[in-house]
Amino acid sequence: MEIDKYMAISDNCQKLIEQIIVENNIKTVVEFGSGKSTIMMDKLGVSVIAYETNDEYAELIKKSLTGTSKILKWDGSEVPVTPCDMVFIDGPKGKSTRGMAFESAAKIKPKIIIMHDADNAYIKNYANKYLGDLYDVKNILKEKERGVSDTAVLTLEEGLNTGTLYKIAIAVPVSDTVQPLAYFNHIHCFGEWSKKYNTVFLGLSGTKITAARNILTTQAIAAGASHLLFIDSDHIMPVDMLDKLIENADSAMVSGLICKRGYPYETVVFKFNRNAQLNQVMVEANGDILEVDACAMGCTLINLQKLSMLNTPFFTDGHFRHDLNLCMKFKSELGCSIKVDTRIEVGHLCSPTIVYPSNANLLRQRNMECDTTKVQS
Secondary structure: OOHHHHOOOOHHHHHHHHHHHHHOOOOEEEEEOOOHHHHHHHHOOOEEEEEEOOHHHHHHHHHOOOOOOEEEEOOOOOOOOOOOOEEEEOOOOOHHHHHHHHHHHHHHOOOEEEEEOOOOHHHHHHHHHHHOOOEOOOOOOHHHHHOOOOEEEEEEOOOOOHHHHOEEEEEEEEOOOOOHHHHHHHHHHHHHHHHHOEEEEEEEEOOOHHHHHHHHHHHHHHOOOOEEEEEOOOEEOOOOHHHHHHHHOOOOEEEEEEEOOOOOOOEOEEEEOOOOOEEEOOOOOOOOEEEOOEEOOOEEEEEHHHHOOOOOOOOOOOOOOHHHHHHHHHHHHHOOOEEEEEEEEEEEEEOOEEEOOOOHHHHHHHOOOOOOOOOOO
8 A cells, every 4th residue: 555545635735734834833733634744744843643544544654654643543433632733634535524523623723724625515514514613714715825726724713812722621639638728729710710711620639649640631631621730739829820831831841930848948840960860950930931851740731732642641650750750751752841930939838838939048048937928819
């Protein structure tokens, strides 16, 4: 079986896809129907999840991939909602089965959708039925100007804000009782965030932390979330935390700045030294957004599309603790970016008081507890 024999898109269509990827800094794609487009995107460094109904063809394409892309065998039924930058629809064959690809694309809501065979009436009907409320489908074949007569590029309508683009699962694993200061702070923040973002709230108690994080992650993916925000039950958050974290939504993980709750109140940030040893480092709350090698999970936003590229279970105990092991997977297997946003100072309850990055030095000097004036109410 030769790839060329089953390759339906033209050279001009392929060039158009390349141009769209470069112009829009596309990093992640969900594709319905695989082929040369899959191989091309993979070579460009794009992480592709391609659904293919032809098992033999899926195996053939898989052998040609050199990056992080995956070919998933597909029976044409409903697929998991996998957040991504772009969706390319070129399969499966047949009028009746192609509809599921459009229905899935509407649930994913990427910033760009490329449709092949867009000059066919049934494709236009699917586009209007499933995508018309979110995407510009009025001039569906405007790509004729670029020399491509059978392919359409759809973009999200202007006016859709960040809250519409992302669905955020907010998960709080609880090992003990939640202190009132944290409870009231969390309720306040959750209430404000739900006004701006499409959110789903998850919680779990009485389960060991590694297992709890895996369970909550599975629930977030099942809920169709694009991102998962882990919050520890003893953390005090600024109400603008999510707004700032979402600015780095394309990173695999981005965390606020948090200190350990016990002396000497170190910031929970890790970098490799020259000897390839992972060390905890002291970081100032100076407003920088730092590239790091690892961070904790207590106030961390995880990109679930990138997480889905890893094997399960996502969190494992082993050489490092479970949160650091996940960071190592992202770095070693996918080369992903992990960041700490030092604009976000998160408080850590050290009963009966709170330690923040900005008062940690004072606490170290005095070796005493701090006041609670920075609690967000």
